Amino acid sequence: MTTEFELIARIAELFGAPEGVAVGIGDDGAVLDPGRFDLVTMDTMVEGVHFERDWSSPQDVGWKLLASNLSDIAAMGGGPGAFFLSMALPADLDPRWPEGVLEGIKDAAGALVPESFEVSAGGGDLSSTHGPIVLTMTLMGEASPAGPVLRRGAVPGDRIVLLGQTGLAAAGLAILRGDIEVESGQFACALRAHRRPGAQVRAGALLGLYGVPSAMIDVSDGLVQDLGHILKASEVGARLEAYSLPHHPELVMLREEYDLDILTMMLTGGDDYELLMTIPPARMPKIWDMARRHSWDVHDIGEVRSPDEGMVVLGPDGEPVAFEKGGYRHFEAL
Amino acid sequence: MSQSLESPVVRAHREGVERLWTRPLLDACAELLPRVEGKTALSAESRCGAVVTQWIEDLPEETRVMALDSNASMLDCARERVSEAQQRRIFFVQQRVNALSYADEVFEASVCLHGLVSRRQLDEGLGELARVTASGGQVMAALPTSTSFEAFYDLLDEALRAQGLHEALERLGELKERTLVDAAAAVRSARSVGLHDLVVERVRWDLSFGSGGDFLQSPLIQETFFPHWSGAIRGSEREAVLGYIARAIDTYWRDRTFDTHVEAGLVIGRRL
Incomplete structure (x- = not known):
């Protein structure tokens, strides 16, 4: 299995430092620019519940994880920003699988996010599990000055x-x-x-x-x-x-x-x-x-x-x- | 921004209205722009962004401003002009002040210093601004008053008489009465849309034009005057009337600039 450090390094390599995050990957916690993000959403995808490895590639799963979070921010009438990713992975999982998830997230960000927004990784966490794969993404967003749509x-x-x-x-x-x-x-x-x-x-x-x-x-x-x-x-x-x-x-x-x-x-x-x-x-x-x-x-x-x-x-x-x-x-x- | 890519309407605004109306008005009233405690404010009829970029400098760091204009080219120009730091705080949206799509009481304060030149526009614009402004928030609007450019109306009167357009003269009188705004009308309008703690300031400044043609072709004059009298004079008669006025200015102010003045009525009220 990919180590936590290797995965975090890979995230940092794939995604540039996001706007609105003063301190991102590389410290115990992220530091957000004050007054920037006022929307937060979180979506979890559990193997066997939200996806099956039999018919979805890791790239598909990564794509869908970001898409579902983006959709939540869109539904608040806001624009997306930095995301935080948590992965709980079985110890015997092929290391290419989480890599594929990251690629899927990157592809989705490129395809679904207009140029006026920047969706990138502010941090992540990796742990092993004896259960199914669990992926959780927290996405930050900015509401419209006209207020969030509730x-x-x-x-x-x-x-x-x-x-x-x-x-x-x-x-x-x-x-x-x-x-x-x-x-x-x-x-x-x-x-x-x-x-x-x-x-x-x-x-x-x-x-x-x-x-x-x-x-x-x-x-x-x-x-x-x-x-x-x-x-x-x-x-x-x-x-x-x-x-x-x-x-x-x-x-x-x-x-x-x-x-x-x-x-x-x-x-x-x-x-x-x-x-x-x-x-x-x-x-x-x-x-x-x-x-x-x-x-x-x-x-x-x-x-x-x-x-x-x-x-x-x-x-x-x-x-x-x-x-x-x-x-x-x-x-x-x- | 490259001048060659600038659209004619943007150039006309920047070189005409912004120089002759917006800047003098802002110089006089910048201190009166609403102070916002909360998160959001509205700048309607923002044109090329002169008002919103000045206003936001005095607003708290966390305050964001929605800047509206109906003209996409103007908004593009405004986007180009705001600084990188301001880009995160100003959101440009294509929309007219008299038909805002926002819910009631969304903004902490609202400002509109362009686009309101007639009584009907003032009523509609103030009504919409008051509707979308939160309870306790300030609404500020400016418009040219009926005492602006007095010399022009004397010349127009003379031109219509000279052309034998007596019916147009009557229609013009009715139109002026119905559409031009004075301080009392501004107060009535503000009260009718539920604004309180009203303050009406009158700001007056002088303008000079090189010739009758310069005056009549000025975008400021075309925005503020023409709506008031163009409806009273038939299209086929306008050229003769305009020609007479241009010649009259060039004759009466021969070897001198045509000096006139504009007066803005500034209405500030609070929504209960």
Whole structure:
């Protein structure tokens, strides 16, 4: 196994000293520039829970670890900065594996982070474990001067807006798990969405700068569940119009060729790392304007309602549907 | 920044409005710019960044400022002009003061020293600034008052009479009455949007133009005057009217600069 010192040296070699960190790698703790970072997020990936070495390379895992953290900062309407990485690795692990994770993080930083931000390593920690691989990343960020966008700002009358598409990562996972057998080379978008998801870094920061959303969250647990987090924090209800959700062509193909329940995937599938927000009607022209200007994939998918209405999901036929573990069904059939 | 790459609108602003309006105004009122205790402040209609770069020098290190303007070229110019240290504290966003996309009571203070030249713009702009400013925060806005450039209105009046445009003369009178702002109108506007502890300062300075053409083509004049009278005079009649005024200035101020003055009304209020 790579020693802690070797790994830290490798981190320092791969990632330059980050802005906003006065003292980074090489001391007992990092020293942050005062007043710089006001957002912190942390994500953990556990082997067997969040990834499998059988179908994800270490580069994929590193990529996803950073992407999920970036997505959290984006969902706060902020911009990302320095990260801190902790790895708990089995003693008999091939030393190339953690190296691959670092490469994946580096690749993701290059691909997902706009030039206006600098994502780099402020420090790290390595320990051995007798259990599964555990990777934890803490990412610092800067909120917009207009303030962080929280989950608790939605009010009845706000529109529910999705930036991006959901369900694709769940479809990719289903393929990788062998739930359906597909030909090699098919469904590249779905597989990539699971292995190397995107993160709406630039969009999140711009939305924060413009102060457009009243509440925002990234879709990591699934659209319905994440909307539920906003509703709970804001103490409101919602009507989610599932018929307004975008259907990725690969999802449509999966439904047509494999009879896959893509609506459930779109509503409950996790790991999409898109942005779900509520927007006051007066600010809706701004999001359409931004969508046009930045070629964003924006969808108006419902309305925030009074808390006594709870969350109502309208299915493809406009009728309310209810969810159970693993799927949904019409209320009438309950 | 390379002059050759500078867009005409940016150059016009820097050489015209900034020199003749922003700098004299800042010289007179820098002490009055709001002091911010908290983290965030708003500079609306920031143009090429002259106001925000001066303001931020007096703000606490941790305070960050959102600098808005509707013109992307102006914002690009402002980004180029701010120092490296200021870049981390000033965030430039394309947006108009009369339609801010921010939630209520987000900023600790807000300032707008450009873009408000008519009564309607003052009402809308102050309304938006007051809305997004936090309780207890200061709002500061400046605009040219109706006593600015008095000589121009005398000349305009003369030109319209000389051209036999009596209807335009009447329309102009109505337009001036409806759109130009004096101190009392500024106070009414500020009160109507919920600002208290009002202070209205009048800042006056002299300007000199080399000729009638220089005066009429000055971006400051085009920004501040034209909105007030262009609606009253038909497009087909404007050239004759402008030509008359330019010739009149060149005749009356022959061998001298055309000396006139501008007066800015500075409205400062606190949001309850």
